[in-house]
Amino acid sequence: MAKNQGKTIVLTIHQPGFRILDLIDKVILLSNGVVLHSGSLDLLAERLKSVGYCIPQHVNALEFAIEVAESLHKEENHMIKIESCDDPDRDETLNQLAEGKKIFYCNSPCNEVVILSQRFCKNIFRTKQLFAAKTIEALLTGIVLGTIFINAFGNSKKKKMQNQLGFFAFTLTFLISTTTEALPIFLQERRILMRETSRGVYRVSSYIIANTLVFIPFLLIVTLLYTSSVYWLVGLRRNIDGFLYFLLVVWLVALTANSFVACFSTLVPNFITGMSFIYGVMGSFFLFSGYFISKDSVPKYWKFMQYLSLFKYPYECLMINEFGEKGKLRCIEGTEDGCLVYGNQFLMQQGLKESQKWSNLVTMLSFFFGYRLLGLMFLWYRSYRSRS
Template sequence: MSSSSAASCGGDQSPASKEVQTIDADIERGADSHFLNTTVRSLAWKGITVTVKDRETGLPKNLVDNVDGFLEAGEVLAILGPSGSGKTTLLNHLATRHQTSASSTSSASSQGTLLLNGQPLPSISTLRSITRFVEQEDSLVGALTVRETLAFTARLSTSSSSSSSPSGGSTKKEAWRDRASRIEALIDAFGLRNQADALVGTPLRKGISGGQKRRLGVACQLVTAPRVLVLDEPTSGLDSVAGWEVIKFLGEVAKRERLIVIASIHQPSTATFNLFDKILLMSRGKTHYFGPVRQVAGHYEAIGYPIPLHVNPAEFLLEMTNTDFAVDRDEAGRRLEAMQTAWTTSEAGKAVRGAIERAEGEGEKGSGGGLREVEVEAASKKPGLLSVVLTLLHRNFVKSYRDVVVYGIRLAMYFGLAIMMGTVWLRLDAAQESIIPFINAIFFGSAFMSFMACAYSPAYLEDYMQFIKEKRNGLSGATAMIISNFLIGVPYLFIFSLIFSAITYWLSNFQPTAQAFFTSVLWIFLDLVAAESLVVLLASIFPSFVVSLALIAFANGLWMSVDGFMVPPTILNVFYRYVFHFWDYQKYVFENMMVNEFSERVYTCATTATGCQCMWQTDLADQCLIRGQGVLDQYGYQPGYMGKDVGIMMGIIAGYRIAAWIVLKLKS
């Protein structure tokens, strides 16, 4: 891979220029040594069958039926077939994601053997650790630039000291250079040089085009130095030239770095078709041809279906195997079966089975390369948890200030709410007619702040989609995701609490002491952290914007109803009191903010023509005053429990986060 060579242009041979050239050469050699596959020699699959329970009949149905294949390092395979022929299902299997593309994943079962270097896999994780999958619907972080997207993925995939230098040593600086050169080369190779510093794009900020996103998605997996790369329709959404470019580059990388590349593809042009080394043609889950592209014409001629001259071979093969639009479907079905039988007994069919057997023989003798070294290499490249957390934190931070959807919109909403509340509940006196407005303000402020956390759901869902992709590719995990998500939120939520309180507290005249003010800030902060943790949990369980939004709104409605404001805890019915009230975080916020306002404060009663009229009778009634504790007694609140309640709040927050962690752990 060529690194940027701008510095070496022209005839300047100054010492500085020579140094740059040396560094460039070092980078190239370093990159090659790091990305070159020396451990995986071959990948074979034998008798792969994926069965599901048919949606309509309830009977077992083979989506992939007894499919064989054999690839050596450096080869690029295209999986071709009409829509619904089982390409994605097979790709998922080869990428060790045992699921169908349909939603009926739970009922899918599979048979057959995957062989790496001719040896059966001791565990799925061996293949998974060296395989990267590029999905059809690729998720990217919209607030990052193209270069940053590649850089963060590179950081997630390799520990900073895993790269070996040309001299055989291994330093952080060389690893960093290695990554940087790889990123720049990928930017060039995928035609993204002019967009290198452009944002990928958010719903509010237009970014790169769909085709450029597709290319970036592929480049993102290549930057992680995989040994096996599986791509689901890498050319979809690209014009024929861009599609050809992508496949051509994949072929070059595969040859140079000895990678195994498997891609499903729809309708490639003749030029693109000829770039592949091998093709697997499928229909109704079965193999119709597997073998070198250059032998495909010979095979079809031999079985009586010659490919006409000047016809795109891919189009011809797809037309032959597609029965969906056939006029006589029975006849088309019979033709398919005849072709499939002819394949099984053909020379090409025997050749693939022979290649698998030879690889197995070598695997048994140990001459095909061991699996142990594959595992050791994969483990040595993996960055530690701290490194992954720091990378995610860094990425979240960039996203947090660039994408207004993450915190900007909420900041504006909280600021607006603070101004609105401060001016509606303006300069209340310490008098009895202000007591109800104070109580309402405490409830409304905290409940609404919590409710507005639902605005975090779209930003979290983007992170979630990214997490799923990275988890499947072994780049991230639930622990790193939950820790980094929590840490990035804390300072922002604290700033929101401070801004909101600084405006409303003093405009509305809550208890005017510094301690009471900071106590209020603390409770608003805990309220926001708990609300955001609830969003993380619900959006992780139901990763759909509409569903998660509805659930977050419902949960907030429930917590508001039972927190003690609408119905004082003293008379709240037993079911809600014991089932929901005690783990409703809004209960602790409301209770402690009430205690903060009323426990130490005294309010004047109303003076009438006949004397004094106090709405709350306390021991100060004879002085025409109300002791705030009298208000609290109505709710059954007592001061002195703040430490315990902060602990309970932290427990609730931890509970939500741990539950979200379990949910993310279980997601595949």
């Protein structure tokens, strides 16, 4: 069946004979939930010899490995699992692996990224309830929030600016706080990652890249559902440029917050500690966003928190997108007698310029890649310590 129909056959077997083993291409040996070997029988025999075992005559390598499985399991912490790979210098590599000098990877970094990306996608589609809940949550939140603010952005200029700023602040709070629900997923994956990378299954960098590539389109779908429903209901700038920029800012906020949670999930020991730490830091970031206290009122010794805040840059982007319009005067608050505040005047009072509309996006991208890089460094260090 395997040769004629090109099918892969997977079976469990105990103490097989020589005839059956000749038909098997790859063997996976398990003991107490740990993979002791994954590869060909020849590779298994070489591994047994490399750790000092002598296989008796008329006994196949697999049967002998089953008998000494307990001993192999005890030595697992001092050994690295060897994959079946075609390498002309395999004998030398095996000796180096047995001595713990280096890790031998079977796949190139590009292949690892492709394989891990496929695995992440399968995990997402296998948990259809979670995927559906996330998308429905974004859509319903946008609709509900839009119906709440639908009259706040009416024709009357009174308190319109205050309502808009409140909407921006709540939007950022919702987007960033909802990303914390990914923390238990990251913590669970971290345990699997440590076990697999310490045995040389793949590189930590490949895991980070694949995880990033999968989350980018997924978060785009979520933010598109939220933005499409809330933007037009609330009544922000009714042009396609304003909508696309709003979507871009919201998408970058979701990506940056996801990277932040992923980064600090590599440091915290458990879910409770992680949630306490992340919410504490998020609260500090929100305080220095510019909504509660102006930039000029912040003491000098707290200025650094403004530049670290994940809320500051998108909050300024949303204000510039809504109130700023180069070459035009847009009244954002007034009475029946006339306009009290123009958009450009308000931005000048806040110390904002039109050029910051794009420079802030670059800063948000830097946060996104920076937190991913920090997460890579922390995971690599954990993986290195687990091997030593």
